[in-house]
Amino acid sequence: MSLFVKWFNIKKHLPNEVKNIQGPYLLLSNHVGFWDPFLIGHLLPRFTHFVSSDAVFRSPILRLFLTGLGTIPKKKGIRDTKVIRDIIGVMRQGEGVGLFPEAVRNWAGKSFPMDPSIVKLIKILKVPVVVAVMKGMHQFNPRWSRKLRRTKVEVSYKILFTPEQVKELSEEELFEALTQAIDHDEVAWQQEHIHPIHSKHKAEEIGHALYVCPECQKLNTFVAKGNDFYCHSCGYYLHINTYGFYEVKSSHQLHFDNIRDWYHWQEKWLINTVSQKFEQDKNIPLLEEQRLNIYRGEGSEEIKLLGEGTAYLYTDRIEICLDEDINPIILPLDQIQSLSAQLHERLEMYYNDTAYRFVGINKGVSALKWEVAVNTLWKKMGQDKKLMAYIPTEILEGEQLLGRE
Template sequence: MSIEKKPSKWVKNFLLSSIHLYLRRTTTFKVTRNDTKDIQPPYLIVSNHVNNWDPLYINLFVDEPISFIAGEPLFRKPLLKRVLDYTGAIRKTKFKNDTSTIRNAIKAKNHGRVIGLFPEGNRNWDGVTEPVIYSTAKLVKLLKIPVVAAKIKGGYLTHPRWGDGDRKGTIEISYQKIWDTEEVSNLSVAEIHQTLTTSLYHDEMEWQKEKGYRFRGKHNAHYLERLLFVCPACESVGSMHSDHDTFSCTSCHYQVTYTEQGFFAGESSRFDTPHQWSDWQLQALNQIILDPPQMEDIVTLYRSIDQKPFEKLLEGTIHLKENTITFAAEDGARQTFFLDDMEAVNIHFHHKLSFFHDDHLYEVIFTSPRSSCYQWLQMIQRLQQNLLEKEQTS
């Protein structure tokens, strides 16, 4: 199959029905609104992004098979590429200009497809919608087709990006048409961007305060240190440790409990939610980066050339300095990258850091389940920004 030829409805219905039966073991779905029932393709579905299952969640309650715009590295996994090609997925390089994505989206429109897009560009880490990528509004303006905003509520608490395993709970999904073709044509790109931002915004824990759902799992706090790596009490970096429903600092013994409702509890707790803690942490990093800590972790480094499958380059350690990242293997092999030469630095899943260098795609897989790939991303991005500012002022 391809973008031009969509999977037959019976194949789509068979596969999604099987997946639905599997998901219902842990998840109760509630569709609170579904405007797609009254729209004929082609049209565009945009959605907030909180969970690995999001594309399937969205397509479960849409009659047509959706042609999703998907991250480019996924197409470099041979088996997954076959699945994506079969469904007519559209390749997109995150945080890089890619005219082929636009061409293929237009092709999907011309062949009467429903196009799916997550305008945040990434799954969020703490239950609050990330900023919408501005180029999404340009694509909406270019396509000139109806747009439906899907909103997933409960997806973060069912399977937070930092966690392992699903929690049993409830997910609410709504599909609200926000524009017809004529309405899109009459709007500016700025107006489209503002409406997309408003339509997709969701704060999971504000919603949860009203709902009070329980999300039951075996070890609900595992692995919060992937997201929250700065202690709010002693401000040490990399000292947080999760154990069942407990999250504590190994340096000063600050401790909280992570509840089935997704809130922090405990007499010493400074924050009610992971989002509040994360918000404080990002501000604290602005000071920490002035004297960055020594960072080292165990990783495997891969490289993909010309969109071919990844090849392993080395296993060893990764080290971060002021302007470089160095990979060192036990056999003495080393590879160093200057931060200002690394493009489109991004995270896939929770443990894979990717970046482009000289048009080659590199993937760094962190070995320890407690490693914070998110910490590495935040530190790299801040150091890159510092280098850019120095260059502009010199």
């Protein structure tokens, strides 16, 4: 990891109060990409155990690697009391634990809202809270891309709460202070500092994050190569420049010059579209995803390939149709325990403690749109406990989209 940090010239700001911290501590950070825990953990002088989604433990190789690092698994999107016991156990040994209170890696460089339950954990642990804020990580390692880019990256640490402050402050005060400390807007930071991004692949796989064309408002229409991407339906053509901002190369107007604004527009668009269709014929699919590899795993067993197929999202269920099986697998939405986008085009859900995974065979399949659409339906069904914290409640409750900008 030292060679990685040196090669990419990653800078750290580590004050003595953090460098000399003794005993157990809780490390909290914004969350952008795959390398986050390795980077912020490595730059600290003491080893830190990180909490990670149990989905990555389904790979035998990753399970062996992460177990060796003392990683603590957690079921994503499900209340997991075991993970709290595991964290307490690690801290009783005098060691530090790191986690990401946004719970998921953000897609557009803007920090997601945090789950307020994080402050309950802080109150239970009663240890110093260290905050790390990564700047430039979305330009370097965006969630939706497999490729790294050379650009300015820096990580700043500080002690946000002492044990005395944890005891004295209310949960509301702790949550507000933590939100302000971790919040980071990569687009705003890049607009201010204008750091060049050295890459010939800035647009590749962007369809994982951007799934609605703002020109023709069709889904899954982007083709990306190098630093360019275009809509194969209407010809809307964009180039990503040296600084990560968008320039239009077709005769259309430029709707958005950055991923943050586009991301928030499409989120509102999809939520409103799904909401309007909630009362329609329940046999008309809202989403259809063809050419998927379908996997299933019972309990903690390794997830296994069932075969190729197509997945359909209806207003009350998900249907999985395997190419070699005439009988679909039907998963009622009200019985699905959790659903989340994992790495790139991978969608994973729990149904009766069984894990199902969809992986697109074609590049650029967006699992994100499924997560947003299903959360919208759960809100309509009154299943608020399943909702992801990152989707704004006011939009789910019916805020109308008035325009693109």
